[in-house]
Structure formats: C-alpha cells, structure tokens
Amino acid sequence: MTPPKKPRSAKAAKSAGQPATPPALAQVRERIDGIDRQIQALIAERAGFALQVGKAKGKLAAAVDYYRPEREAQVLRMVVDRNEGPLSDELLVHVFREIMSACLAQQEPLKIGYLGPEGTFSQQAVLKHFGRSAHGLPLASIEEVFQEVENGVADFGVVPVENSGQGTIQVTLDLFLTSGLRICGEVELRVHQFLLSRSGRIEDIERIYAHPQSFAQTAGWLRSNLPKVEKIPVSSNAEGARRARNADDAAAIGGESAGHVYGLKKVIMQPIQDDRENTTRFLVIGRRIFPPSGHDRTSILVFIHDKPGALFDVLSPFARHGISMNRIESRPSHQAKWEYAFFIDLAGHVEDEGMKSALAELEAHSASVKVLGSYPVAVP
Numbered sequence: 001m002t003p004p005k006k007p008r009s010a011k012a013a014k015s016a017g018q019p020a021t022p023p024a025l026a027q028v029r030e031r032i033d034g035i036d037r038q039i040q041a042l043i044a045e046r047a048g049f050a051l052q053v054g055k056a057k058g059k060l061a062a063a064v065d066y067y068r069p070e071r072e073a074q075v076l077r078m079v080v081d082r083n084e085g086p087l088s089d090e091l092l093v094h095v096f097r098e099i100m101s102a103c104l105a106q107q108e109p110l111k112i113g114y115l116g117p118e119g120t121f122s123q124q125a126v127l128k129h130f131g132r133s134a135h136g137l138p139l140a141s142i143e144e145v146f147q148e149v150e151n152g153v154a155d156f157g158v159v160p161v162e163n164s165g166q167g168t169i170q171v172t173l174d175l176f177l178t179s180g181l182r183i184c185g186e187v188e189l190r191v192h193q194f195l196l197s198r199s200g201r202i203e204d205i206e207r208i209y210a211h212p213q214s215f216a217q218t219a220g221w222l223r224s225n226l227p228k229v230e231k232i233p234v235s236s237n238a239e240g241a242r243r244a245r246n247a248d249d250a251a252a253i254g255g256e257s258a259g260h261v262y263g264l265k266k267v268i269m270q271p272i273q274d275d276r277e278n279t280t281r282f283l284v285i286g287r288r289i290f291p292p293s294g295h296d297r298t299s300i301l302v303f304i305h306d307k308p309g310a311l312f313d314v315l316s317p318f319a320r321h322g323i324s325m326n327r328i329e330s331r332p333s334h335q336a337k338w339e340y341a342f343f344i345d346l347a348g349h350v351e352d353e354g355m356k357s358a359l360a361e362l363e364a365h366s367a368s369v370k371v372l373g374s375y376p377v378a379v380p
C-alpha cells in the first residue's frame, strides 16, 4: 500500500481549511455531516450523468456494452494526479472504483467469472477491478472461466497469470493458445497470507491446511514459529479455511477475505508470507479489444519455427520502432513439434502507428501473430 500523503506544507493545510486549534468534537462532527451531505448529493448527481452517458451510447444490449475500461482507467489516473493527501492513492482509487461500479450497475451489473470458491485471491482481484456492484461468478477452474466468457454466461473473467515469487501460471498462458478471447485489462494484487483459525489462539494449532503455493510463500515463518505443526496441502486456500472451520486444533493459511467468508479469526494480526512484496498479476479476459486509454499494454502471441535467428526476427521490429518489451515467455505451441509460441507484452496500443508498423513487419517474418489484447496498464 502506498503510504498516506501528508499535506504539502503548513500553508497548504491552512488553505485547505484546517484551523490551528481543533474546535470541540460536536462542531467538527457538524462540519463532517455537512461535507457528507455534499458528497452524497454529488454522487447522486454523478450517477445521473453516468445514466445520461449510458443513454448517449444508444440502445445497447447489455451491461457489457456500456462498460468502458479505457475511460475508467483515465478517471482513476486523474484521481491519482489530483491527490495531495492525506489519504493514499490506493485508497482513493478504491473509493472511485466503487462509485463507477455503482454507476455502471444502474443499467445492469457486469457478470465476472473467477476461480472460486468465494474467499480466493481471484475474488479479491475481481472486487479490486470491478467493485462490489459487479456480480461475481465463482467457477471450478481457470478453464471454466475461459469457457463461461466464451459462451457469454460471464461478461468478463479474471484469471491469475503470474506471481512475483512463484512465476508464471502456465495453465492460463496455454489456454490463450487455442482461445479466441481477448485481454481487456490487468489487475495487480498484493497477496497477504494470514494464519486463520476458529479460536484465533496459536497454542491450539496442531495442523494447518493450505494450498501448496501458500505453504511455499510462508515456509520461513512456519519453520521459525510452528515447526512441529502438521501441514496438510489442499486444492485451494478457501477449501483449507472450510476445513479449519470445523475443528478447534486446525488452522488455515489464506487471504483476509477467506477468514471473513469462513468465519475464522486472525491468529497473528500481521501477514505471515516471507516476501512482504508478494504480488499476483491477473488478466481480465473478454470478447473484444477496447480503444486506447493513453497508457496501455499490448500482449501478443507469436508462433515461430526453431531456426537460427528466429527470436532476433521477432524482437527487432519492436526495437526499430522504439517499443519497449515488458515480458517475454516461451511455451511449446502444442501445434507442431519444436514449434514455439512466444507470449510478449509490449508498451503501447495496437492502434498506435509504431505498433501497427512493427506488427506488420513481424508478420512478414514469423509463422503467425495473434494480438491477445491492448488494455490499460494496472492502476494501483
């Protein structure tokens, strides 16, 4: 989380209307009530304009047609640019996402598929990106998330693609090899692992349930603090929390929301993962590519044959056009022996002139190129 911002100076604080000595509590609360009235009236006014924008888009079939991720990203970037504190960028972005989520849901809430059950980090990523007014659909697997977006049951899906400590989630990349879906957004989620149990008392714990990834992310803490406790791997952290709910001597490892959903207490108030910066990147998948937001990323898939200089031919058009590459990952193509697919993330949008030229040059050299999507870079 970005640290809360302080007013720039004593002068700034004064001009922001903060008096030198605090008035009595009742008076301050009166001021707060007045501000709340204004905020509420402004939110209602904003919701009215959002409805008007909706109408201006013409008669559209469903909520998915009103959704504009590029506009949402621009709104949130303006929030960050205006922020002079004392609240953090992350917190203000969260508040404005919720307002936009509610404004959009006035037409009809978006339906978002994710890897369930409830309480997973994927569900947290859905809430972070689409807000609480969207309707989450917990699904059994990442494959099912792709299927339900393909067949229109879900408007969008949210799938994990990489973790800062554990690397790529290969199932997700491989699904793009055959799917016709597009990437419409990305979400970065700071992953905080908590030790959760029914009693909340560390001395009661004799066994811990968790997904193997969560055991890996907390291995150091467990070695130092609970070396003798039995570790039982399960299919998801939410499943571990479900099992821990039924026993006094068991605990689970998982996100804060798994604790809420399954009624467990935090045994330790702080997260217990070894890497404080532990972050997972998720992709938003949908059925189309949206226009540029002004700060975008493009993901492409390039199929090449194993021949000398093949990788050089893939990379050089982007270098020639001054396009930065953020990530490159290779996977067997699953189409022909010794044929590879390169997943490449580039700075910019497919509608940019430089990107168009680079992609045209690339197509002339490689077996085939598939644009997976152009989407706004994650806002905090």
Ligand SMILES: O=C(O)C(=O)C[C@]1(C(=O)O)C=C[C@@H](O)C=C1
Pocket: 050, 053, 054, 066, 067, 068, 069, 071, 072, 075, 099, 100, 101, 103, 104
């Ligand atoms: O600007 C629009 O196109 C809107 O529909 C308004 C609005 C908003 O609340 O700001 C709502 C939903 C869209 O996803 C983007 C923005």
